[in-house]
Amino acid sequence: MKVLVFGAGAVGGYIGGALLAAGIDVTFLVRESAVEGLRDHGFHLTDYRGLDLTLSEVPCVTSLSQVAVPADIVLLTVKCTGVAQAAQELSDWISPTTRVICFQNGVGSKSIAAKTIPSEQLLSGMVPFNVLYGECGHLHRGVEGELKVERHPTLEPLLEAWNRIGIPALACDDFESVAWGKLLLNLNNAVNALAGVPIVEELSQRDFRRVLAACMKELLAALKSAGIQVDIPDTPASILPWVLILPNWLFQRVASKMLAIDHLARSSMWEDLERRRTTEVEFLNGAVIALAERQGVSATANRKIMDLVRQAESAGQGSPGITAQQLVSKVL
Structure with a gap:
């Protein structure tokens, strides 16, 4: 089985690197600027539980034309903002049997x-x-959670490999509820990006949580109106x-x-602001607004x-570093 990681940033590098460590044939499509670093340092995967894997040799290319045989599976791990262009490039390269897994935040990337x-094929x-993508290829997973994919027999070897290497992974049938559940939790991305502090520090302050709760309530109201179920772990x-x-x-x-x-964990949107990149806010809070408008409910906080x-x-x-009290006054 051949796997191509299209978008070898933090998430793509981590889940693709885990497959490589488990013995899967993985190639990473990267920017020209990333090639030298990967060849010099490879990937160093760590997590909050003590996982520590070093991959000194990471197969990488800068163009699909450098890959002789189309992959059996493509992990599409670009940001939501890059899905359309990536799909256009892949459409002329994949074979009729290739399966492309869309790993984006928010909802709607598969439709794009x-x-x-x-x-x-999607x-x-x-x-x-x-x-978090650190120096010298260091990729650190700061929080727990199960990786989920739509159920398909082709993906069984990947699920087995992820689980074997230490990343809990499973297949599911009702992916719509999973996607909206992930979006519900991802509403913290923007709050954390605006706060500019580690997630654990942010969640330890009630006013930040009040803002997050308001955003979540709006999404839950819109989902209820639309008749969409939500799947999140542990808590209804x-x-x-x-x-x-x-x-x-009491919260603690x-x-x-x-x-x-992990005390270092921050949201990917915080990293986008720090690196002066366009964020995915339109696909997260913007998706809440769009659903709320269709259902005729409020989404003022979002x-x-x-x-x-x-x-x-x-x-x-970069991050504006808004305090909890300031954010409450601006949003609630």
């Missing part, structure tokens, strides 16, 4: 890819954890916003598992959060 790739995937989705607004002392007891994350992120993008100064 389906404009140029036959829908029967599958959805969900990575629940964040990965409807309860989560109420847990978030508990006083700090009730939601201790939520705070049991709209204000999206406006603040766009302002930070335009300023080009």
